[in-house]
Amino acid sequence: MVRRAKTTDVPVIQRLVNFYAQKGDLLPRTLQELYERVRDFYVFEQEGQIAGVCSLFIYWADLAEIRSLAVEPEFEGKGIGRAVTEACIAEARDLLIKRVFALTYRTAFFERLGFRVVNKIELPEKIWKDCLKCSKFYHCDEVAVLLDL
Ligand SMILES: CC(C)(COP(=O)(O)OP(=O)(O)OC[C@H]1O[C@@H](n2cnc3c(N)ncnc32)[C@H](O)[C@@H]1OP(=O)(O)O)[C@@H](O)C(=O)NCCC(=O)NCCS
Numbered sequence: 001m002v003r004r005a006k007t008t009d010v011p012v013i014q015r016l017v018n019f020y021a022q023k024g025d026l027l028p029r030t031l032q033e034l035y036e037r038v039r040d041f042y043v044f045e046q047e048g049q050i051a052g053v054c055s056l057f058i059y060w061a062d063l064a065e066i067r068s069l070a071v072e073p074e075f076e077g078k079g080i081g082r083a084v085t086e087a088c089i090a091e092a093r094d095l096l097i098k099r100v101f102a103l104t105y106r107t108a109f110f111e112r113l114g115f116r117v118v119n120k121i122e123l124p125e126k127i128w129k130d131c132l133k134c135s136k137f138y139h140c141d142e143v144a145v146l147l148d149l
Helices: 007-022 031-036 080-094 107-112 124-129
Strands: 002-004 041-046 049-060 063-071 099-104 116-118 143-148
Touching (some): 041 080, 063 080
Antiparallel strands (some): 002 041
16 A cells, blocks of 8 residues: 555655665665655555655656655565655646656666656756765766656
């Protein structure tokens, strides 16, 4: 079942996000950041366990980002990543946001959900807000993917 995250989910969300952050797949998040942004998150709960998480971060009137998308390794390949991402996309649509993007190493996953690969230059809001401050700015190997709603 996909549902909105509650504050009591935050420690589990952090453990899952930071598990993938250690591998370099995601950015690490502090508990404080996650409590502040808990309303951005959806979780997939199965028999009382959080199996997947995803958040929607709004940049501007027409632009939002899929962030902190993670599925427990034992639950990968069962449609959970799709379910939590589509919950975020549905919310973006309700908010009348026109474009949803992600920076990712999992391009094929996003392409299955209808995203297309774009040049990061198409996302100036992201570059000005985050990328310029990133230590990987000059050698960023993440792929930008974009979904037009
Ligand atoms: C990427 C991730 C969220 C995918 O979650 P998942 O639950 O395994 O994905 P799903 O089962 O929902 O797959 C959805 C679709 O994507 C496809 N897909 C998933 N991972 C894929 C991969 N690595 N390569 C190709 N296709 C993939 C599936 O075949 C499926 O296609 P279908 O629905 O048309 O049959 C998960 O592997 C993960 O947490 N990875 C580590 C963290 C990460 O990289 N997050 C993304 C950062 S932006």
